[in-house]
Amino acid sequence: MTIARIGFIGLGTMGGPMAANLLRKGFELSVYDVVPAAVERAVGQGARAASCPADAARGVDALITMLPDGPVVRDALFGPDGAAAALERGTLVIEMSTIAPSQSDALRRDLEAAGLRMLDAPVGRTPRHAEAGTLLVMAGGTEADVAEATPLFEAMADTIHHIGPAGHGIRLKVVNNCMAMVGMVMTAEALTLAAKAGLDRDTAVRVMSGTAAGRGQLIMNYPNKVLAGDITPDFPLRMGLKDISLALQFGAEMASPLPLAAAARELFALAPAWGREGQDCTAMLLLMEDLARVGRAPAER
Amino acid sequence: MTIARIGFIGLGTMGGPMAANLLRKGFELSVYDVVPAAVERAVGQGARAASCPADAARGVDALITMLPDGPVVRDALFGPDGAAAALERGTLVIEMSTIAPSQSDALRRDLEAAGLRMLDAPVGRTPRHAEAGTLLVMAGGTEADVAEATPLFEAMADTIHHIGPAGHGIRLKVVNNCMAMVGMVMTAEALTLAAKAGLDRDTAVRVMSGTAAGRGQLIMNYPNKVLAGDITPDFPLRMGLKDISLALQFGAEMASPLPLAAAARELFALAPAWGREGQDCTAMLLLMEDLARVGRAPAER
Amino acid sequence: MTIARIGFIGLGTMGGPMAANLLRKGFELSVYDVVPAAVERAVGQGARAASCPADAARGVDALITMLPDGPVVRDALFGPDGAAAALERGTLVIEMSTIAPSQSDALRRDLEAAGLRMLDAPVGRTPRHAEAGTLLVMAGGTEADVAEATPLFEAMADTIHHIGPAGHGIRLKVVNNCMAMVGMVMTAEALTLAAKAGLDRDTAVRVMSGTAAGRGQLIMNYPNKVLAGDITPDFPLRMGLKDISLALQFGAEMASPLPLAAAARELFALAPAWGREGQDCTAMLLLMEDLARVGRAPAER
């Protein structure tokens, strides 16, 4: 089925430019937002203004939701004048918000109970990318549903990943953003320590931009080591413990807080208890899996 | 002054191949290690065996130390049969171990008191790079001393950074390795959560290798935002708090531990107290500087 | 006004014995729970079974809710067949669940909009205490409302605290339980380290039960020091940093994880940046207040 008419709910910092790109590519949009000015802007770009979510949903081939959190999405779909009841049976709902996976799952269950289909397809990157139509989409759902939505995604994004079955798009989005946000703090604590140590910031940034510190272990060391099944030590966990311990001592001398390094050190410290201190530092992944009992029954003790 | 004869103390996993590369490039080496087999190997490569650190130091143009920790370096230089007393006044000691900056500083003080010079020049990368002569050197010292040591560095490394004055090499090394080791855990906790969530690992790795999660904030977002003086929000700290909170909730549902994300969240949570919640996530750096009082006197309250 | 007839919603591990004690003291109860067996048990103790929350609310002088989380309380009060609509105007709703303060506040707003009154009065202690009628109540609300509810509290609790105005009961409950749960982990990490160090557990418990480690800083050192306005050092923060650093090093040698101590150390490490390293360890409170900017405007920079 080809999608021509789209209901679009949520015209915020991200949703606004996403809708604009769909309009630019020739899709017909009926749009709804709680902020009248946002609706007016979309109308100026060619959209039809809807008076409520249900109104935005009437007669469309697909519905997109791009809203701040799970309860707001639920309200837009199932609240008073909600969209779900106004959609024709079988219509595809493309849920692009970043919400809790459990909320996304519950929405899908309720949409399917109402005879509708749902894709979880949250987006990565920034408002700037939304405007340029160069977002990244992480879609979870059937091949057929993703294929059906792809022309829409292509109007908004230049990178489209079909992550897996229903729910996997939002799951990877949550994991991805978690790691990205931890990276914000990891970088901040390193550069703050550098500053307190009197190092020149530009030099520190330039040098670390060329090492695994700045370039990311996921890209630099994980692929050839633990992810390739090789945990022979390029740099063993016991040396990692030594180095991070030196840093914590240095941080304390500089009165520079290293909350992430402090938490990380306790993981390195556990390596010998699990027989891993001589393995490559990337075997930290296996240690985390040990602790979280990945692939093992909880009751097995 | 051109260095031809080198004393080299510490022929371990890193020091062994480093010495081999110096020999290959034509330097004369007298070598010492507590492990006789390591010395024999170097002798097989053309080195002269020394019977103690002092013996390794006699008559050389420069001394390199590459040892496991600060007390061992101190002992090699100032212990019984230590190298320092055997060096000619004015000789350059190139300290390449990874040790506490305070220990490095103390060694320099004592070497200078003995009429010697010291560079702190720890190395980055792995034994494999040591063998290939493609290490990374972070040198701290005067221009002249670094220039004098550069031919030696070039025999062992393909990337040589003069970080700054004395002590800055070891300081940046400690900061760099700290961040690299935190990255080990950050990656492990993200991939463990992905596994517990049932996501396909290859897909997760492939997708996140293309986002700021995998590619590193130091490279992806910091340069154009906070490091360029721009903290207008591409993605504000308040949204970062939302996303990391979603992840922690999801981690708890999956029984997957997120110790770094948990520590990071408490930093995001502080943003409003410092008036920063509307700033770009990279302003996390400014928040850390607020907390650590970078550039402010401690007593100012 | 004297309360004689009570609607009671939520007969779980805590609510069940609480209702039983009210019945024992002669109150008339109409009870509701989603689990029929729980209702039957209460009926056996003299309660009237209600068919829904609204039914439980009809004709009562006060309504008690004791439910697992905020959404469930909201549903019981404002969902289909909810209690709020069935209560007479002016009736007192005593919300005794442990829920988010923001949810509690929202419930109060909505109850007051419906012409009702609400106390937040969560309870402390365990099911055993619920059975014995020796719970602890933390009530938030007006003097008059707390006085009106006190006979009910006295049937269920032996310790009744009027914490402050509306919302303060649930707020202190959340703070209290947080600290209690952190204490669970703090104790576990200390005893685990003791075990890994080969110490006799009974001895360790006996000794630490007599020190501030086991007896609690809130009781042992805070009252006479920081809470009394005295931060002259009995034991300065710099010594605290030394001791916790020793412990972390020891934990790493024993491969015993100290996640709380690791996080705590980073706070001690910040003391010099704020000019507090020479102050008593209890000035940690002032340092936390510095970081959280207690009593200071967020934008002041």
Place this chain on the structure above:
Amino acid sequence: MTIARIGFIGLGTMGGPMAANLLRKGFELSVYDVVPAAVERAVGQGARAASCPADAARGVDALITMLPDGPVVRDALFGPDGAAAALERGTLVIEMSTIAPSQSDALRRDLEAAGLRMLDAPVGRTPRHAEAGTLLVMAGGTEADVAEATPLFEAMADTIHHIGPAGHGIRLKVVNNCMAMVGMVMTAEALTLAAKAGLDRDTAVRVMSGTAAGRGQLIMNYPNKVLAGDITPDFPLRMGLKDISLALQFGAEMASPLPLAAAARELFALAPAWGREGQDCTAMLLLMEDLARVGRAPAER
């Protein structure tokens, strides 16, 4: 053997009053400190001034060291003019400093190699207690050695614990102080959240001083539950996870940092992976032991 003459090295904030109490009880002291004023004070109290550690050690029945850290103790015993060489064979060295257990062990090894005996006997409590002679001693060593030292301990302390064999005194001291310092931060983060929530401090302190939050889990819940072998849930780990999660959400809303609670939550979150979510919260101890593999071989996988 009865001890009459004591060498005492280290007359700081703690050592000074400890020596004074020994003098008051009639012991003969020869004292040494790097600070002349401290020595003079002791001389005014009846001590003999020693010119160096060796001088303090000559002709004594026992030697006490009370110094700031391990290297300083080592220097006092084995450095130039060190005490060890001046002691008669068989003399008892009572090491009362708080130093790393590994340093304490190394000192004992070296003292025994020199034909001497050593007790590790660090003290708890504060300078005020040192003055009052009401310190707490944690002694590690043989029954006979502890008995020999007991009259000295009784001059300085009102609580004397023989913790176990050599090394156990300092080990428990380190564990104890770690927990005490974590308690400093735990209390601070709770009271800071209370302040940010607008709660009255006195009320918060008063109420929590009566619950397990303030009174300590080691005393309140551990003895009757996990330490008594009972992990049937008074309050199950899953409820602990709920409560600490509520607190973290509340902390984020209040912009009040909860670094310890954040770290603790990740432990609670792991409970289901280990089949423990339905067990009593005190089973957190067993979970920590699971993670640290207490009583299990490291390589067992």
